[in-house]
Amino acid sequence: MTTLVIAWRNIFRNRRRSALTLLAIVVGAVAVLLFGGFVTSILFGLQTNTVRAIGHLQVFRQGYFEFGAGKPGAYGIKDYARVLRLIRDDAALQPLIRVLTPTLQVFGIAGNFAENTSRTFYGRALIPSDRLRMWAWDGLGIGNTSLRQLAMSDDDRDGGVIGVGLARILHECAALKVLNCTDGPSEADVSPDLPAEDFSSLIEIDPPASSGAAVDRRPKIDLLAATVAGAPNVVTLQLNGVERQGAKELDDNYVLMHLDLGQRLLYGRGEHQVTGLVIQLHHSSDVAGARRELRRLFAAQGLDLDVRDYTELNPFYLQVIAMFGAIFGFLAVIMGVIVLFTVVNTMSMSVMERTAEIGTIRALGLRRSGVRRLFLAEGLVLGVLSASLGLLVGLGLSFLVNRAGLTWTPPTSVDPVPLRVMVAGNPLLLAGCWFGLVALSALSSLLPANKAARLEVVDALRHG
Amino acid sequence: MTRTSSLPPPGDIVVRLRDVSKTYLLGAVAVPGLHELSLEIGRATFSVIVGPSGSGKTTLLNLIGGIDRPSAGTVEVAGQDLGGLGDDRRSDFRARNIGFIFQSFNLIPVLSAYENVEYPLLLTRVAAAERRRRVMALLDAVGIGDQSRRRPNQMSGGQRQRVAIARALVKDPVLVLADEPTANLDSRTGAQIIALMHAMQTRCRTSFVVSSHDPQVMEQADETFTIRDGALIDRHCRATS
Numbered sequence: 168m169t170t171l172v173i174a175w176r177n178i179f180r181n182r183r184r185s186a187l188t189l190l191a192i193v194v195g196a197v198a199v200l201l202f203g204g205f206v207t208s209i210l211f212g213l214q215t216n217t218v219r220a221i222g223h224l225q226v227f228r229q230g231y232f233e234f235g236a237g238k239p240g241a242y243g244i245k246d247y248a249r250v251l252r253l254i255r256d257d258a259a260l261q262p263l264i265r266v267l268t269p270t271l272q273v274f275g276i277a278g279n280f281a282e283n284t285s286r287t288f289y290g291r292a293l294i295p296s297d298r299l300r301m302w303a304w305d306g307l308g309i310g311n312t313s314l315r316q317l318a319m320s321d322d323d324r325d326g327g328v329i330g331v332g333l334a335r336i337l338h339e340c341a342a343l344k345v346l347n348c349t350d351g352p353s354e355a356d357v358s359p360d361l362p363a364e365d366f367s368s369l370i371e372i373d374p375p376a377s378s379g380a381a382v383d384r385r386p387k388i389d390l391l392a393a394t395v396a397g398a399p400n401v402v403t404l405q406l407n408g409v410e411r412q413g414a415k416e417l418d419d420n421y422v423l424m425h426l427d428l429g430q431r432l433l434y435g436r437g438e439h440q441v442t443g444l445v446i447q448l449h450h451s452s453d454v455a456g457a458r459r460e461l462r463r464l465f466a467a468q469g470l471d472l473d474v475r476d477y478t479e480l481n482p483f484y485l486q487v488i489a490m491f492g493a494i495f496g497f498l499a500v501i502m503g504v505i506v507l508f509t510v511v512n513t514m515s516m517s518v519m520e521r522t523a524e525i526g527t528i529r530a531l532g533l534r535r536s537g538v539r540r541l542f543l544a545e546g547l548v549l550g551v552l553s554a555s556l557g558l559l560v561g562l563g564l565s566f567l568v569n570r571a572g573l574t575w576t577p578p579t580s581v582d583p584v585p586l587r588v589m590v591a592g593n594p595l596l597l598a599g600c601w602f603g604l605v606a607l608s609a610l611s612s613l614l615p616a617n618k619a620a621r622l623e624v625v626d627a628l629r630h631g
Numbered sequence: 632m633t634r635t636s637s638l639p640p641p642g643d644i645v646v647r648l649r650d651v652s653k654t655y656l657l658g659a660v661a662v663p664g665l666h667e668l669s670l671e672i673g674r675a676t677f678s679v680i681v682g683p684s685g686s687g688k689t690t691l692l693n694l695i696g697g698i699d700r701p702s703a704g705t706v707e708v709a710g711q712d713l714g715g716l717g718d719d720r721r722s723d724f725r726a727r728n729i730g731f732i733f734q735s736f737n738l739i740p741v742l743s744a745y746e747n748v749e750y751p752l753l754l755t756r757v758a759a760a761e762r763r764r765r766v767m768a769l770l771d772a773v774g775i776g777d778q779s780r781r782r783p784n785q786m787s788g789g790q791r792q793r794v795a796i797a798r799a800l801v802k803d804p805v806l807v808l809a810d811e812p813t814a815n816l817d818s819r820t821g822a823q824i825i826a827l828m829h830a831m832q833t834r835c836r837t838s839f840v841v842s843s844h845d846p847q848v849m850e851q852a853d854e855t856f857t858i859r860d861g862a863l864i865d866r867h868c869r870a871t872s
């Protein structure tokens with residue numbers, strides 16, 4: 168008890184020095200808290216965007232993840248309606264799942280006959296309403312800065328969107344009225360000798376438009392791919408708009424279409440399959456559990472299916488986490504070293520100034536361990552005071568930053584997320600910072616405290 | 632004053648030094664502090680150690696107080712051979728049995744007069760009510776009762792030394808050691824402090840060993856030990872004067 172009282176009063180005895188030490192620790196705390204809060208917010212934004220785009224888990228045929236990109240159709244999930252039903256009816260999975268939706272990957276060549284342009288494309292076929300629901304996920308509570316307006320609907324089975332880069336290449340910018348997008352030079356200007364391209368002879372099934380009465384007036388492109396059976400096949404995609412992609416390579420290739428159109432392209436008249444089942448959970452923390460349950464289910468049903476989570480599907484995600492973790496760790500270490508040196512210096516000066524006092528209390532009968540305890544207590548009290556103050560200041564500053572209402576767009580993403588420093592509501596960061604600083608402060612006073620404890624009474628007294 | 636030849640009876644001895652030497656090492660040079668010094672101090676006496684500067688007074692008091700170890704010989708206080716105690720046990724022994732009064736008062740600056748006097752009782756874990764009773768009684772006895780809340784820097788030198796006397800006596804020690812307690816005080820205040828120490832010594836029936844150059848101090852002595860060059864050269868007993 169008295170030890171703490173003496174420690175407390177000694178801190179206020181040399182106000183100037185204590186204030187400077189306090190300031191150093193507070194600055195350390197604030198830097199760690201604000202940056203930690205910023206990193207947390209970045210990672211939350213990144214996770215949210217990732218989960219909104221690709222869900223938490225995807226189910227594939229065994230081997231698709233490794234080799235499927237070469238020939239997606241060959242790794243189709245047969246009778247996927249049954250698999251969907253199995254998952255949907257599983258008592259353990261049901262409460263965890265927010266969206267369960269089939270998806271199909273398609274690769275091929277996209278062409279615009281009218282403009283005589285073409286290029287390879289990477290296409291995703293999906294159910295539009297499910298995709299919209301996935302974009303509303305907010306499991307980390309970051310809020311919705313941009314709810315996508317998806318220019319697709321479940322009824323519009325021939326409609327879709329393409330990347331801005333692809334629109335540019337295929338000369339659809341003008342037709343689609345895309346801002347900041349000018350159509351490329353026509354093929355005839357670049358290399359006039361090439362023969363005109365036309366996929367129309369390759370169409371395996373009749374396009375539905377030919378049977379209907381109304382003619383679709385939307386801009387359109389043709390998609391050419393090989394069916395699972397190996398025959399070339401073409402479908403027409405009616406363009407509803409563009410969707411800009413974060414990475415140029417993707418933007419130049421990107422095609423998003425209705426699941427039905429993708430299936431018509433890839434499977435023709437054969438059985439319509441999908442390449443993946445996308446699962447979005449309510450909470451990211453359920454990923455491991457849901458994955459285990461899915462594997463159990465597939466094994467029990469003898470299904471040759473594999474489950475991957477979003478960190479495997481998007482390795483970039485873990486790389487970003489590792490990078491920010493390293494930066495944060497670096498900053499924390501620097502701050503820690505500064506705090507360490509400041510406290511060691513302050514406590515050493517305190518020991519030096521109070522040498523005669525140490526001699527006195529030792530003569531009065533305090534053991535060496537009591538002297539050590541006295542100075543450790545002082546470091547501890549100093550740590551508690553400054554860490555607490557640092558937490559308050561950090562919280563206050565984070566509040567101000569968050570009120571500014573800034574947004575930013577994470578790398579390779581198109582959708583801005585709020586720029587926030589998540590300090591309040593980040594108990595791990597707060598507790599880690601507080602206990603870390605208090606422990607560091609106490610630890611830093613260990614050296615001076617031991618020095619004080621080792622003093623010989625007579626030598627210490629002569630310092631008077 | 633006459634030279635005494637008879638020693639006090641052994642049961643009444645509080646301090647017994649036998650052939651105590653203390654050699655300080657200054658680098659490679661050995662500086663003699665005390666040389667084969669033997670003496671005995673009786674229970675409940677007021678003893679004064681006199682001697683010129685550098686004669687070894689402080690060294691002697693440090694050895695008696697158990698805050699320094701002799702290079703040779705034995706130091707016994709209240710029947711306990713201090714040489715046989717480890718560091719912690721010696722600290723505990725001091726906490727229970729020995730009071731210190733210093734030349735520069737050495738109060739703990741962040742503690743009030745009351746808390747300074749209370750401090751030794753916290754070291755020996757005396758119960759709160761008993762602490763309060765003893766501290767107040769002693770503060771009143773040394774004439775500081777009305778200033779118990781003051782910090783040392785709000786008090787004069789004389790007042791501080793009064794607090795220090797109360798602090799030394801509060802644990803009811805068998806022995807109080809005071810190294811030149813009046814050296815930092817003007818002579819009038821010094822005289823008051825010496826009178827107070829003597830009064831308290833009689834009242835508490837404890838032994839005081841005081842080193843001093845001050846003739847006022849020597850007047851109070853039951854016994855006076857004169858040392859020079861680390862050796863006891865004279866011992867006077869007032870009772871026989």
Ligand SMILES: Nc1ncnc2c1ncn2[C@@H]1O[C@H](COP(=O)(O)OP(=O)(O)OP(=O)(O)O)[C@@H](O)[C@H]1O
Binds near residue numbers: 682689691
């Ligand atoms: N720590 C030390 N290191 C070296 N020599 C010392 C030390 N302490 C005391 N001495 C020497 O021991 C001798 C006795 O010193 P001591 O301090 O005991 O004398 P003193 O009688 O108290 O003197 P004063 O009246 O000046 O206080 C002196 O020669 C002194 O220089």
Ligand SMILES: [Mg+2]
Binds near residue numbers: 688689690
């Ligand atoms: Mg001296």
